[in-house]
Amino acid sequence: xxxxxxxxxxxxxAATDGARYMPxxxxxxxxxxxxxxxxxxxxxxxxEAPSRYRxxxxxxxxxxxLPAESEPDRTAxxxxxxxxxxxVYNLATVRDDGPSELLRLVVWTGEGEPVPSVTxxxxxxxxxxxxxFDMFGVLxxxxxxxxxxxxxxxxxxxxxxxxxxLRGVRPDHLYREWDVSRxxxxxxx
Amino acid sequence: MVEQRVIEIGEQGxxxxxxxxxxxxxRDTLDEALGHELHEDLMTLNMGPQHPxxxxxxxxxxxxxGEIVLDAEPVIGYLHRAKEKMAEHLTYFQYIPHxxxxxxxxxxxxxxxxxxxxERLAGIDVPARGQAIRVIVMELMRIMGHLIYLGTTALDIGxxxxxxxxxxxxxxxxDIVDSITGQRMNNSFIRIGGVGNDIPEPTIAAxxxxxxxxxxxxxxxxxxxxxxxxxxxxxRDIGVLDVDLALGLNLTGPILRGSGVAYDVxxxxxxxxxxxxxxxxxxxxxxxxxxxxLCRVEELRQSARIVAQAVEQLPAGEIYAEDxxxxxxxxxxVFSSMEELIYQFKVVTEMRxxxxxxxxxxxxxxxxxxxxxxxDDGPHAHRLHVRAPSFHNIQAIPWLARGCYVADLVAIIxxxxxxxxECDR
Numbered sequence: 001x002x003x004x005x006x007x008x009x010x011x012x013x014a015a016t017d018g019a020r021y022m023p024x025x026x027x028x029x030x031x032x033x034x035x036x037x038x039x040x041x042x043x044x045x046x047x048e049a050p051s052r053y054r055x056x057x058x059x060x061x062x063x064x065x066l067p068a069e070s071e072p073d074r075t076a077x078x079x080x081x082x083x084x085x086x087x088v089y090n091l092a093t094v095r096d097d098g099p100s101e102l103l104r105l106v107v108w109t110g111e112g113e114p115v116p117s118v119t120x121x122x123x124x125x126x127x128x129x130x131x132x133f134d135m136f137g138v139l140x141x142x143x144x145x146x147x148x149x150x151x152x153x154x155x156x157x158x159x160x161x162x163x164x165x166l167r168g169v170r171p172d173h174l175y176r177e178w179d180v181s182r183x184x185x186x187x188x189x
Numbered sequence: 190m191v192e193q194r195v196i197e198i199g200e201q202g203x204x205x206x207x208x209x210x211x212x213x214x215x216r217d218t219l220d221e222a223l224g225h226e227l228h229e230d231l232m233t234l235n236m237g238p239q240h241p242x243x244x245x246x247x248x249x250x251x252x253x254x255g256e257i258v259l260d261a262e263p264v265i266g267y268l269h270r271a272k273e274k275m276a277e278h279l280t281y282f283q284y285i286p287h288x289x290x291x292x293x294x295x296x297x298x299x300x301x302x303x304x305x306x307x308e309r310l311a312g313i314d315v316p317a318r319g320q321a322i323r324v325i326v327m328e329l330m331r332i333m334g335h336l337i338y339l340g341t342t343a344l345d346i347g348x349x350x351x352x353x354x355x356x357x358x359x360x361x362x363x364d365i366v367d368s369i370t371g372q373r374m375n376n377s378f379i380r381i382g383g384v385g386n387d388i389p390e391p392t393i394a395a396x397x398x399x400x401x402x403x404x405x406x407x408x409x410x411x412x413x414x415x416x417x418x419x420x421x422x423x424x425r426d427i428g429v430l431d432v433d434l435a436l437g438l439n440l441t442g443p444i445l446r447g448s449g450v451a452y453d454v455x456x457x458x459x460x461x462x463x464x465x466x467x468x469x470x471x472x473x474x475x476x477x478x479x480x481x482x483l484c485r486v487e488e489l490r491q492s493a494r495i496v497a498q499a500v501e502q503l504p505a506g507e508i509y510a511e512d513x514x515x516x517x518x519x520x521x522x523v524f525s526s527m528e529e530l531i532y533q534f535k536v537v538t539e540m541r542x543x544x545x546x547x548x549x550x551x552x553x554x555x556x557x558x559x560x561x562x563x564x565d566d567g568p569h570a571h572r573l574h575v576r577a578p579s580f581h582n583i584q585a586i587p588w589l590a591r592g593c594y595v596a597d598l599v600a601i602i603x604x605x606x607x608x609x610x611e612c613d614r
Contacts, residue, residue, distance in 0.1 A: 024309050024547050054436050058548060058559050060574040090548050090561065090576075094436060094450060100457040102548065124439030127584045135273075150266040150613060159274060166271075166278045 003051045003103065005029050011044060012037050022104070030104040032082075038089075038107055039116050045091055046121060051101055053091035056118065059128035061136050062086045063162045083108040085138050087115050114141035135160035231259065236598075238267050244341060244602070245609030247583065251595070258598055261590040263583050268613040276573035281307050281381060282517075282537050284573075289375040291575060292611040295334035295554040297326045297370075299611075300379035305460055306549035306560040307381050310542050311515045317504040319383040320461045324499045325396065326369065326378060327461070327551075328492040332403075333362050334554030335485045335492075339410060342482075342603030346423050351413055358406055361399060368392045381540075382516030383509035393500060400497040407489050415486070424479035428589040428601040431476060438588065439581045442556025443484045444605065448476035454552040465502075466495045478604035485606070515540055539568050548576075555579050555606055575614055579607035 008015050014034050021027045033041055045053040064081035077084065089105040109115050117140040118125045129140045130149040137158035140146055148155060157164055237248040246267035252260040272291065276284050288303045289296035301323050308315065315323070336355040343351035363373045369388050370376035378385045388396075414420045430440070435448040445452055453470045455463040471487035473480025510516050517536055518529040542564035550559040556578025565571035582605040589601050 022546075024312075024545055055439060057439065057441075057550070057557065058561055058574065058576040060561055060572075060576075062563060062572040088546075088561070090559075094452050095457070100452070102458075104548070122439065123434075123437045123588075124581060124584060127580065128439075148266075150269045152266070159271065164274075166274060 003029065003045075003049050003053075003101070005031065007050055008041075012041055015041070025102060025104075028102040028104065030106070032106045032108065035107050035109060035113075035115050038105070039118065039121070041105065042089070042091070042118050042121050045103065051093045053101075053103055054094050055092045056089060056122040056125055056128075057092045057102075058088075058090040059118075059125055059132065060088050061132045061138055062088065063136060063160065065162050081108075083110045083113075085109050085111075085136055087132065087138060089118075109138060111137070112139065114139040116141050117143040117146075119143055134158070137161070238264075244607065247602075247607075247609055247612075249586065249598075251590075251598075253595065256594050256596075258590045258593055258595060261587045261598065263586050265580075265583060265609070266613055268609045270614065272614040273573055273575065276570050278569060280538060280568045281540055281542060281570070284570075285379065285381075286375065286377045289377055290610055291577065291614060292334070292553060292555060292558070292579070292608050293375060294337050294608055295327075295330035296375050297323075297330045297378055298551060298553050298558060300377065301327055301461065302549060302551040302553070302558050302560050303562075304379050304381050305551065306547050306562040307515075307542060307564075309547045309549055310545050310562065310564045311381075311512075313382050313510050313512055313515055315383055315461075315510055316507045317462065318387075318506045319508040319510070321499045321503050322384045322388055322508060323379060323461050324463065324466070325388070325496050326366070326384070328496045328499070329362055329366060329396075331492045331552075331554045332489055333359055333366075335489050336362075338485055338554075338603075338606045339414075339482075342600075342606070343414060343420070345599050345603050346420065348414065348417070348420060351410070354410060354413065358403070365392060365395050365399060368395070380509070380517055382512060383507075387508055388503075393503075396496060396500050400493045400500070403493045404490055407486060407493075410489075411486060414482070421479065423597075423600050424482060424604065425477060426475070427478045427593065427597050428604055429475060429477045430585070430589065434588065435476065438585050440556065440585060441581070442553065442578055443481055443488065444556065444582060444585075446471060447473035447481035447484045449474055454550050454557050458550060460549075460551060463495075466498050468492075468495050478600050481604045481606075515542075541566055541568065542570070544571075550576070553578055553611075555582060555608065555611070558611075575611075577611040577614060579609070579612040580614075582607045583612055 008029065008031060012033065014037055015031045020030055022030050063084065064078045064086055065084050066076045066078055087107045087109060091103045091105065093101045107115055115138060117129055119129065127149060129143055130146060132138050133140060133146050134148045134151055135158055151159065157169065232253045234251045234253055235248065236251055238246040248264040250262045250264060251258055272287055275287060285300055285303060288299040291299045336359045340352040340355035366376065367373050369392055370378035370385065430448045432448050432450055435445050441452065449472050451470045451472045456470060468491045471484045473484055509519065513532050515536065518532050522529040523533045544564055544566045546563045548559055548561045550557050558578055559576030561574040561576065563571040585605060586602065590598050593601065
């Protein structure tokens with residue numbers, strides 16, 4: 001049998017918070033960790049745990065603030081949220097031709113509070129962390145080259161944040177020259 | 190298992206420089222050589238976004254010393270269409286056609302992955318016949334995806350005739366898929382809780398005919414490529430990935446299997462009843478572009494095997510789950526019954542998927558395709574993240590390209606088999 005929450009709890013006492021088995025995921029364990037424990041936990045899970053979680057299969061984040069139309073000041077969080085962003089690490093074991101086990105680690109973080117980068121342990125996390133930075137503005141401490149990946153370099157917003165509108169904001173710089181040539185005010189929207 | 194190294198060709202075909210570069214000491218030799226005045230001028234070259242061998246709009250910024258690639262930086266995002274943002278504003282049924290546009294070479298696999306994630310959150314069980322039809326369609330899509338890989342990769346390397354051979358079979362498959370789903374591309378055939386419609390009887394015969402003759406066709410492809418001296422020279426020992434690097438870079442699918450790990454989501458976490466079918470997971474031994482080619486060719490045969498079994502054992506019964514909270518009523522009843530019409534309207538506009546989160550992976554034609562979905566007790570998802578295999582495959586390019594020739598880079602790109610619609614989302 002694979003890793004249990006008791007094993008995790010014995011190794012990382014701070015990980016008990018929010019720890020549970022996920023019924024919709026066939027009982028795979030899930031737990032919340034403080035950012036300070038993240039690197040050691042990922043390393044332990046990869047190298048020493050009863051089941052070796054050698055793949056960081058999916059790293060992403062969610063924005064837990066309430067959408068702008070219901071809460072214009074944008075400081076409110078959804079019920080149950082501990083901070084604005086939830087960085088989610090889906091880890092998986094690899095076994096030749098057999099079932100693989102999943103595990104989810106969650107790290108809460110706020111605006112401008114960096115999360116440690118796991119690129120040293122899983123080189124494949126490089127682009128996933130860049131994407132989370134690009135889309136949410138979450139910072140990763142120790143990332144070799146944290147820059148935008150899907151949006152253009154000059155882009156200013158983080159589009160997967162809840163307050164960012166679906167149709168985007170008007171790209172003023174694209175219209176500026178067109179405006180000026182027609183006597184409009186430069187950059188006016 | 191893949192029959193490895195079917196022909197033996199002596200070492201004389203490999204240039205000493207190339208062999209040195211592949212080894213650790215090769216790096217030192219390269220460093221030394223770079224100190225020499227002949228190697229002071231490095232060139233930066235833009236490959237793409239319109240280069241034909243980059244299969245879409247991938248741009249690589251290459252740093253070259255003569256013909257040797259010192260570094261390659263992929264620049265992506267040219268095809269970004271905000272698919273994840275849209276999922277937060279569309280209802281679940283409205284979002285299904287958007288998943289077709291991820292890996293548009295095998296769209297039904299994306300449909301199934303998304304629908305499975307929703308079904309997991311909502312607790313819907315698809316009846317056996319619906320699952321079997323999904324498997325048939327998915328495996329036909331996998332064959333279509335691999336045929337594109339074979340045709341275009343061979344074309345990039347110079348074997349132009351291969352392209353016409355693979356597109357001949359792909360056209361047959363399009364006819365079959367067209368008669369099942371009513372569309373050639375971007376079919377949106379899968380529904381939450383089942384599939385759009387049953388497979389018509391004449392199409393079953395056509396599928397049986399196709400899978401019966403397909404293995405011989407794959408033999409024909411292999412005759413053209415597997416023992417082809419040029420193909421072998423261009424792919425052997427190119428882009429070698431060892432197991433640790435492949436796992437660390439989060440590679441899956443035929444690329445990870447080419448490096449010798451028999452990881453296949455259809456085995457590791459079976460869905461749609463894949464555990465009922467008999468098939469093999471081919472693995473390579475060296476992890477080079479040639480092994481990845483061998484794995485994909487064998488997967489063509491295995492997919493045809495799965496389709497043959499699924500058609501043969503096609504269970505009787507419903508293709509749709511009976512759960513009016515989440516599942517569309519059958520079309521013919523919608524047109525004759527007021528209640529069913531109201532159900533249809535309710536399901537499409539305000540289906541409430543319970544709060545919770547799920548990571549559902551399926552085996553796409555490029556690797557593990559994962560949907561991380563957070564439901565919110567409402568008609569829209571709180572968050573949808575697509576774990577796109579192509580995104581990770583492209584990330585591996587710099588690791589494989591350093592130290593190779595520009596011409597070999599084309600073989601490496603081909604062997605990684607990605608599609609930009611899925612990478613940029």
